[in-house]
Amino acid sequence: MASSRGRLRLSPRAAAPQLDAGKYVRYTAEQVDALELAYGECPKPSSLRRQQLIRDCAVLTNVEPRQIKVWFQNRRCREKQRRESSRLQTVNRKLGAMNKLLMEENDRLQKQVSRLVFDNGYMKNRLHSPSVATTDTSCESVVTSGQHKQQQNPAVLHPPQRDANNPAGLLAIAEETLAEFMSKATGTAVNWVQMVGMKPGPDSVGIIAVSHNCSGVAARACGLVSLEPTKVAEILKDRASWYRDCRRVDILHVIPTGNGGTIELIYMQTYALTTLAEPRDFWTLRYTSGLDDGSLVICERSLTHSTGGPSGPKTPDFIRAEVLPSGYLIRPCDGGGSMIYIVDHVDLNACSVPEVLRPLYESPKILAQKMTAAALRHIRQIAHESSGETPYGAGRQPAVLRTFSQRLSRRVEDF
Structure with missing residues (x-):
């Protein structure tokens, strides 16, 4: 709780971080909140600032400066991993959408190739086989052909x-x-x-x-x-x-x-x-x-x-x-x-x-x-x-x- 001087007072049980088998440091909820607040103000504090943090915050009084330094290093590492994970997820979504786009483009190109192959075969057949339309030069054929085209697509000549x-x-x-x-x-x-x-x-x-x-x-x-x-x-x-x-x-x-x-x-x-x-x-x-x-x-x-x-x-x-x-x-x-x-x-x-x-x-x-x-x-x-x-x-x-x-x-x- 806050004292008359505006500082946080640490309970006797949470006076110092607890050691787990001599390897890991466990911080109390009050200590984590104080460290997170300090991290938001300065993610990479200097040695003088870490010592000042210990003096100003009552819940961190019994924490060693070395432990504070390690906590900030781990916190920066977690933040970097979080940003990298978010970036990779964004890139993954972009790659998935780009893959879909390229597959659609590939399908379109395959259709275009099929159409070109068909047109090529059609033109080869036209070149190798005589056409009745090209040998028929009668006036009746020309008039009939023109009337047939006009009946097939009259809207092209006279659009409404x-x-x-x-x-x-x-x-x-x-x-x-x-x-x-x-x-x-x-x-x-x-x-x-x-x-x-x-x-x-x-x-x-x-x-x-x-x-x-x-x-x-x-x-x-x-x-x-x-x-x-x-x-x-x-x-x-x-x-x-x-x-x-x-x-x-x-x-x-x-x-x-x-x-x-x-x-x-x-x-x-x-x-x-x-x-x-x-x-x-x-x-x-x-x-x-x-x-x-x-x-x-x-x-x-x-x-x-x-x-x-x-x-x-x-x-x-x-x-x-x-x-x-x-x-x-x-x-x-x-x-x-x-x-x-x-x-x-x-x-x-x-x-x-x-x-x-x-x-x-x-x-x-x-x-x-x-x-x-x-x-x-x-x-x-x-x-x-x-x-x-x-x-x-x-x-x-x-x-x-x-x-x-x-x-x-x-x-x-x-x-």
């Missing part, structure tokens, strides 16, 4: 126009966008080629791949972050916070859907890649929905006459570009965190710039660096800041300073 105020029509476009995006994120709709130097691992940024032989330019990324899916979706939808080339984003209309999702009509402007070209703008539909396995999907595409949707008015001094089915697939991981698939597929209308500048607008690697990988790095940075794992420095900035620098750079580019 959907009303922007009609949720059912926009939901049909959204569901089509979702299906096409999923085929790119986890399927074989696009032949992805992994970028050089992107090695998968628990602490890597992720697996970054670019398009090969597809319309427009496309990039794909997948990785792990220690944030919940809803938080990841919130960050990704705030494109102005992580996409440096984003000049303006306006959500013009929000329509709730019957399945618990939302449809948003968005107008976005981006800065030009060079001062010798005009900036781009986009008129898109963004669809947010949940899947049966608990995953969140945010998919997006441009609304044009070819897709059957209402196209927005054009803005002077801007070139209208197109977002092909793109988006984010966010899956929850066992033990916390999320697995993210990012697909960016755009047509920047490269024919509108001088020929010498077209490689900038036709390079999927530039898209991957500026947009796809930037989104994944931004999420990982926020995840590290939330867990307190990121030391500032080496080019890393706190969130407030990072946001201020982005706004300042945009102000400079506007002039």
Whole structure:
């Protein structure tokens, strides 16, 4: 109990730590509490501080300084083991999630190889066997073939126009966008080629791949972050916070859907890649929905006459570009965190710039660096800041300073 001087008084039975067979020292509960309090203030006290601790704390009066030193050494060792165990458990969860990610990627690549083998065999058969269609040059055959194609897919030639105020029509476009995006994120709709130097691992940024032989330019990324899916979706939808080339984003209309999702009509402007070209703008539909396995999907595409949707008015001094089915697939991981698939597929209308500048607008690697990988790095940075794992420095900035620098750079580019 506390005395009039504010010190702890030790009972006669607990005056000194008890020796167990001359080897181990057993401390009383009061002594352990006093030592834990001192450890919280200074985990590695000096010899003078240990002696002062013995003088100031009555319950430690009969404890030798050597025993106090050994107790602090053991306490630091236990703390180090606890941190190491926690770190290994975290790494184990990351490795398990990364293993699942790589297995899914392996399955996708096997499907892609099977499709390529089938296409190769089909082309060989076409080359070695004469085709009736190529030898028949009659007008009747050509007309019949054209009519047959038009009957098979009349919607491609004359897509039905959907009303922007009609949720059912926009939901049909959204569901089509979702299906096409999923085929790119986890399927074989696009032949992805992994970028050089992107090695998968628990602490890597992720697996970054670019398009090969597809319309427009496309990039794909997948990785792990220690944030919940809803938080990841919130960050990704705030494109102005992580996409440096984003000049303006306006959500013009929000329509709730019957399945618990939302449809948003968005107008976005981006800065030009060079001062010798005009900036781009986009008129898109963004669809947010949940899947049966608990995953969140945010998919997006441009609304044009070819897709059957209402196209927005054009803005002077801007070139209208197109977002092909793109988006984010966010899956929850066992033990916390999320697995993210990012697909960016755009047509920047490269024919509108001088020929010498077209490689900038036709390079999927530039898209991957500026947009796809930037989104994944931004999420990982926020995840590290939330867990307190990121030391500032080496080019890393706190969130407030990072946001201020982005706004300042945009102000400079506007002039």
